[in-house]
Amino acid sequence: MNKLSRKLFWRLSLLVCFVFVLSFLVNEYFLPKYMLYQKKMNLAALTGEMLQKDAAALVLDKNRLEQEYQVTIVSLDFNAAAGGNANVNAFNDAVRTQLNKEGITLAKFWITADSLDKLSRHEPVYKIYDQGKLETSYLVTLLNIGQTVFLVGDFVAHSEKSLQAVNRFNLYIAVGALLLTIGLSWLIARQIVRPLTAMQKTAEAISNLDFQTSDVRTGDEIELLSRSIDEMSLKLKEAREELQRQNDNLQTFISDISHELKTPIALIKAYSSGIRDGMDDGTFLGVIHKQADEMAGLVDRLLELARMKNDPNRPEAFDFQLLFGKVAAKYAIEIRRNRLAFEVETPEGGFSRVWSDSQKVETVLDNFMSNAVKYTADGRIKASFEERGGRLTFSVRNGTDGLLPEDIDNLWQPFYVRERSRNKRLSGTGLGLSIASTLLQKLGVPFSAVAQEEEIVFTFSLPLVSSEIQSDKKTLPPE
Structure with a gap:
């Protein structure tokens, strides 16, 4: 007992x-x-x-x-x-x-x-x-x-x-009640204490980071309590896995940023030593200045990534196609220089006014275009717009030499690059897609990266603004 x-x-x-x-x-x-x-x-x-x-x-x-x-x-x-x-x-x-x-x-x-x-x-x-x-x-x-x-x-x-007879009879009742109490205690141990014992073992396992569940079916408040403990166990398990994933990402982030900074620091040390030893041919200071600029640019991107996570949204109505045209114009020289085929597909007579934070959307488009220009494997880039269900869906695709599933999963991580597909002359830090995903999550819009045959397609969608709403009004669009 x-x-x-x-x-x-x-x-x-x-x-x-x-x-x-x-x-x-x-x-x-x-x-x-x-x-x-x-x-x-x-x-x-x-x-x-x-x-x-x-x-x-x-x-x-x-x-x-x-x-x-x-x-x-x-x-x-x-x-x-x-x-x-x-x-x-x-x-x-x-x-x-x-x-x-x-x-x-x-x-x-x-x-x-x-x-x-x-x-x-x-x-x-x-x-x-x-x-x-x-x-x-x-x-x-x-x-x-x-x-x-x-x-x-x-x-x-x-x-x-x-009275003696009554009291004697009551004594018999008391003895019988004690015997009945023993039986009731045994039944209670089976019907109540056992589920509680199972829940206690589950709680002990959870305290030891072994997130178990207990299948208790009593049809009363004990079962409801058991379900609450099971839900807590599952949520704690998910939270721990997410925390472990974030810790792994942090370790990878630290390793990646260390690797990114190691090369310019080594070059700066080498060229500064050459200047000290009188080996400068007139180019050493230029190399040092260039490497310092690259490190400063990397730090600026990291600060930008951190700032964007706390920057509030400032939604407004704007023309998405005009904004995309502004972003695409910045890459016209790179596209011509590398002889890339750039195609834009828009719906005929379509209306492209959307409701969102135009500055954040512009940054997302800039990173998607930068990624496409740097990593296209067949020299082709295609951007498209589609109106569907009261939303404007934008996608940009470029050729690739084949992606593995783990590549798709890691594309949004900071400093992740696929060296075999990178254009060395145009290669960056691997922060662009991470910044884009951070902004899209901040805006609360759906986005994805999908590998289709020899192409990779990046997609996101924004709510459309009806044609009757004037561009200077801050009215929310219909969902």
Whole structure:
């Protein structure tokens, strides 16, 4: 028996013992008085009814009153008791005779002269006679109504032996209740304690970072609690996996940024040593300046990435095609220089006003175009617009020499580059797509990168603004 079962057993046992002791004390000290009180109240009610009638009516109504109140009623002429002790004896004999006719024989019964005096004054007389070995008492009320004495009597059983029997029976009940308590504790251990034990083991496993679940099916609040613990375990597991992923990304980020800074630092050290040793041919300072600029540019991109995560959105209505044309114009020289085929596909008569933060969208487009220009494998780049479901979907695609699944998953990570597909002359830091994904997440718009045969397609969509809305209004577009 576990701790909870023992606790339930002892508490239920103490409750049974308390109820038994309380019942014993009540029976011993209060039950006899209560029974006598009930008898007196019954006789008082009968007396009140009898005093409202005359003697003749009471004689006729005697049988009904006896049955209704469960008493014995006898009557006799009061004049037989008038005038001294000899008449007292005669009155008592007359009363006994009437009681004997009713089948009542009393061991102890005597009506005194004082009682007769009260009757002569029409005052009621109340007496109780202990019958000794008969273990009963006889409760008597005497009334003088119209010179007819009515005796109302009722037996009151002595309760000692009855109480002993009741208390003995209660003792048997208490013993049986204790045995029942043991059985109930065992059942509770099976129906309640076992699920709690399973939940406790699950909680211990969670505290040891072993995110388990417990299949508890009780159909009550315990099952609801178990489900809450299971949900907590799953969410903690997901949070830990996400934290581990972020830690891995951080380690990769630190490794990558160290690698990116290592080369320019090494060059700066080498060329500065050459200047110190008098080996400068006039180009060393230029190389040092160029490497310093590259490191400064890298730091600026990193600061930009950190800033964008906290920069609030400033949505407005703007023409997406015009914005894209502005971005694409910056790469016209690079496209011509590298003899790239650049194609833009737009829907005929389409309306391209969207609602978003134009500065963030411009940065996203700039990074997508930069990525496409640097890494296209077949010299082709294609941008397209499509209106669908109240949104404008933009995609840019370029040729690739084949992507692995892990390449797609890592494209959005900082400093991730695929060296075999990179144009060395145009290669960058690998931060562009990471900045783009950070901004798109900040804007709350859907985006994706999908490999299709020998191409990779970057896509995102923005909510359209209806043609009736003027460009200078800051009204949210319909969803």
